[in-house]
Amino acid sequence: MEILNEMTIDFLSKSQNEAFARVVVAAFASQLNPTLDELADIKTAVSEAVTNCIIHGYENNLGTIRIKAILRENEIEIWVQDWGKGIEDIEKARQPLWTSKPELDRSGMGFTIMENFMDRVEVESTLGKGTIVKMYKTIKNKK
Amino acid sequence: MEILNEMTIDFLSKSQNEAFARVVVAAFASQLNPTLDELADIKTAVSEAVTNCIIHGYENNLGTIRIKAILRENEIEIWVQDWGKGIEDIEKARQPLWTSKPELDRSGMGFTIMENFMDRVEVESTLGKGTIVKMYKTIKNKK
Amino acid sequence: IGEIKRFIRDNSPVKMARSLRDLTIKIQSAKEKLLYELNREPTIIELSEEIGVPPEEIVMGLEAIQPIVSLNDVAYQ
Ligand SMILES: Nc1ncnc2c1ncn2[C@@H]1O[C@H](COP(=O)(O)OP(=O)(O)O)[C@@H](O)[C@H]1O
Ligand SMILES: Nc1ncnc2c1ncn2[C@@H]1O[C@H](COP(=O)(O)OP(=O)(O)O)[C@@H](O)[C@H]1O
Ligand SMILES: [Mg+2]
Ligand SMILES: [Mg+2]
Numbered sequence: 001m002e003i004l005n006e007m008t009i010d011f012l013s014k015s016q017n018e019a020f021a022r023v024v025v026a027a028f029a030s031q032l033n034p035t036l037d038e039l040a041d042i043k044t045a046v047s048e049a050v051t052n053c054i055i056h057g058y059e060n061n062l063g064t065i066r067i068k069a070i071l072r073e074n075e076i077e078i079w080v081q082d083w084g085k086g087i088e089d090i091e092k093a094r095q096p097l098w099t100s101k102p103e104l105d106r107s108g109m110g111f112t113i114m115e116n117f118m119d120r121v122e123v124e125s126t127l128g129k130g131t132i133v134k135m136y137k138t139i140k141n142k143k
Numbered sequence: 144m145e146i147l148n149e150m151t152i153d154f155l156s157k158s159q160n161e162a163f164a165r166v167v168v169a170a171f172a173s174q175l176n177p178t179l180d181e182l183a184d185i186k187t188a189v190s191e192a193v194t195n196c197i198i199h200g201y202e203n204n205l206g207t208i209r210i211k212a213i214l215r216e217n218e219i220e221i222w223v224q225d226w227g228k229g230i231e232d233i234e235k236a237r238q239p240l241w242t243s244k245p246e247l248d249r250s251g252m253g254f255t256i257m258e259n260f261m262d263r264v265e266v267e268s269t270l271g272k273g274t275i276v277k278m279y280k281t282i283k284n285k286k
Numbered sequence: 287i288g289e290i291k292r293f294i295r296d297n298s299p300v301k302m303a304r305s306l307r308d309l310t311i312k313i314q315s316a317k318e319k320l321l322y323e324l325n326r327e328p329t330i331i332e333l334s335e336e337i338g339v340p341p342e343e344i345v346m347g348l349e350a351i352q353p354i355v356s357l358n359d360v361a362y363q
Contacts, residue, residue, distance in 0.1 A: 007154040009167075014148060016174055023170045023349050024152070027163055030341040033331040036317070036348070166342035 001072040005031060008068045013054045013061075013082070021067055022046045028069050029076050032139040041117035042076065042137060048110040049080035049133045056100065057084025057131055074139055078118075081132045087125040094123065144215040148174060151211045156201045156225070164193045164210055171212050172219050175282040184260035185219065185280060191253040192223035192276045199243065200227025200274055217282055221261075224275045230268040237266065309347035312337050 007028055011017045022043040029042050046067070053065045068079040087093045093100075094115075099108035114121045118135040125131040150171055154160045165186045172185050189210070196208045211222040230236045236243075237258075242251035257264045261278040268274040316336040320328035334341040 005155060005157060005160070007152060007160075007163075009150060009152040011150040012148060017148070017150075019349070020150075020170055020174070023345060024167050026348075027166045027170075027342040027345045030330045030345055031159060031163070033329045033341075035327045035329050036333075037327055039330060039345070039348070162340045162342045166346060170346065 001075065003070055003072060005071040006069065008066060010064050010066050013058045013063045013065050013084075015054060017065070018047055018050045018054070021050045021065070025067060025069055025078060028071070029139070032071055032074070032076060034139045038137070038139055042078070045114045045117045045135055045137075046078065046080065048113050049078075049135070052110055052133075053080065053082035053084065053131070055104070055106070057082035057086075059085065076137050076139060078135045078137075079132055080135075081130065083130040086127040086129055087123070087131055088127055090123050090125055144218065146213055146215060148214040149212065151209060153207050153209050156197045156204075156206045156208050156227075158197060160208070161190055161193050161197070164208070165189050168210060168212055168221060171214070172282070175214055175217070175219060177282045181280070181282055185221070188257045188260045188278055188280075189221065189223065191256050192221075192278070195253055195276075196223065196225035196227065196274070198247070198249070200225035200229075202228065219280050219282060221278045221280075222275055223278075224273065226273040229270040229272055230266070230274055231270055233266050233268055306347060306350045309337075309339065309343070310350050312339075313344060313347045 005028075009021070009024055011021065025046045026039050026043050029039060034042070050065060050067075053063075054060065057063065057065075063082060063084055066079070066081040068081075070077040092098055094111040095108075096112040097108040099106040102108075111121065111123070114133070114135060118137045120136040122134040123131065124134070148171070152164075152167055154164065168189045169182050169186050172182060177185070193208060193210075196206075197203065200206065200208075206225060206227055209222070209224040211224070213220040235241055237254040238251075239255040240251040242249040245251075254264065254266070257276070257278060261280045263279040265277040266274065267277070313333060316333055317328060320332055320336060324332070328336075330341045330344055333344050337344070339347075
């Protein structure tokens, strides 16, 4: 499907940038005329992905997070990338309630939330190199 | 002065991205706790700079616009960059009411507005290579 | 200098909501009105047209109304 618009943003893995990142993606997504519910879903998924980069990818050290968003006629594609420690076992990481940081009271529900709020989630990761989470959501055309 | 936060965003030179760019910079700037007037000033200056990239830099062809924003304790620095046609005579371009496109009803007030709404504006440009506009604004600390 | 600013503000096609608070109140009442009229959830552009504020600004207003609470945030409390 034809790409209508795209953007890429790089920002620091600071916790105050989680809210910033989700506003950026929501403002961009608004070009597809989503409902408020669709917009809230996208924001929640982006928050979870960005939080993972900060807490797991960089373990609260400073690094760069990149978000790429692509708009097609009735779909948004969002990539959230870090160059942090990577994920050893992606399948295990995606399981509900599984967390590598129970000591931090993590819920282990981040990937489950992304999967439920978006239509499709793909995870690519290399230990020591970093992680990309690609998320897709159909925005039904209301007009 | 120490850098508190920074971000870089690349987006297409489409007119619908002007409003997007303005909101991105405003959302980022809001971390410095500006007044609404300061925020409105920043948004207006960013709009003018982005419009210039679209209309003059790329002459409505598709290109990439990059905005970089740096937050320091009481200052925001904003770069707006294109890889378009460049400016032949920067000094002339900055003069109030001067425009290279009077046929498009341009006011020639873009740079004047940026200068008035921001504390300082620097322009770097090379013909055939592109343009960077660097803008600085002090955000008084309200706390 | 101040003149230019005033000129632009006064002529701005989209008068900036006086504050984010005003905007959030407008969004909430427009949302309820449209929900009733359309009998479904409004889209961001429908809200934008109702209030006369660009969709991107509505997004900023929404963020102020309803900060997204992630399960993780809850877990932290
Ligand atoms: N960007 C990332 N970099 C490294 N590891 C990650 C990343 N994202 C997720 N993980 C791993 O996947 C696990 C599950 O993630 P998630 O479902 O969000 O749960 P939680 O964040 O609560 O641990 C994390 O505990 C972590 O081990
Ligand atoms: N990014 C740019 N690339 C090329 N030329 C530019 C750019 N920005 C400004 N200019 C030149 O500077 C002139 C003055 O800009 P400005 O003060 O914004 O007035 P206006 O946009 O109304 O022409 C423009 O007419 C154009 O010739
Ligand atoms: Mg998580
Ligand atoms: Mg101009």
